[in-house]
Amino acid sequence: MKKLAVIGDPIGHSLGPLMWNAAFKALGLEKDFVYESLRVKSEELGSFVKKIREGAYIGANVTIPHKIAIIHYLDRLAEQARLVGAVNALYVEDGEVVGGNTDGEGALRALVEHGVEIKEKRVLILGAGGAARAIAFTLAPRVKELIILNRTRERAEELSSEVLKLATKTRAGGLPIKELDDVDVEMVINCTSVGMKGAQEGKSLVTKEMLRPDQIIMDVVYNPLETALLREAKSVGAMTISGLDMLVYQAVANFRRWTGREAPVDLMKRTVKERLYGHDRR
Ligand code: NAP
16 A cells, blocks of 8 residues: 655645545545545654655655745755745655645646636736745746735745746735736736635635726635635636635646556545535535
8 A cells, every 4th residue: 555645734624635535536546545644743854754765655745834844854856846945745756755846737737727828918926925936936937927916025026036037027016906006917816825714714805896807816725615806706707716726736746646647636626625615514
């Protein structure tokens, strides 16, 4: 039995085991692979990486708060993880434990699957944390302009200057959005936790007046599935893409790497959706 895990602290909330084990079962792989959630404290990161090196796990996903701290213990970083400065997956290549980051790839695939042509788009990214960095580095070489706004303005400016080498045009600023004179964009991606279940639920950094029917609005937040931002975007007739798509698609490349098979994405989406709706009803 090959073992995989998602590591974090705390880890109880993770949807990873549900999604991955359902996928293994659907493909008849449940006797070959198992995916577990593992609470790993910061001081245990080194020993967990050692376990991968020794073959106890074939890989892992990494979540809050270890996405940056884990780097210190790895043999190597894949290009995207090096750019982003954070890791969401660990795998073994040529005997080395490598850190990768598939969050940006997941967001890009979500856009592609929705038929979005990003090439000529001016894109507003809200946030400058891990998710924003992953998406910014992935989209920068592919879009017309990136505008990055963040509550802590300096982080937006720093990210903007980092992605500038990959992008033709990028601007940065603080929040609220109206701080920038001109934020005329075709696409908005919320990469902050605003709108997330809990204290931030029901909140949005974008006012309804800013939204237009011809825009594409994406949220990285996946719980709730329909955030306040997506609800308002839908109400004006804009195209909406939920964080669930990114969550599932960021797993696709790792699924292929770890199992040699294609991920059953529709089943994975359905599985997570059922769990989240169940939670919503309670
Ligand atoms: P992070 O690195 O901690 O960054 C958090 C970001 O949210 C920062 O830009 C922060 O601004 C901003 N923020 C937090 N509270 C805010 C508020 N009240 N008003 C304005 N901005 C606020 O976190 P992360 O890893 O990027 O994750 C962000 C969200 O993305 C989480 O909800 C996470 O679950 C989700 N996510 C989803 C996926 C997926 O696959 N769908 C993948 C990764 C993450 P400051 O810099 O000013 O603090």
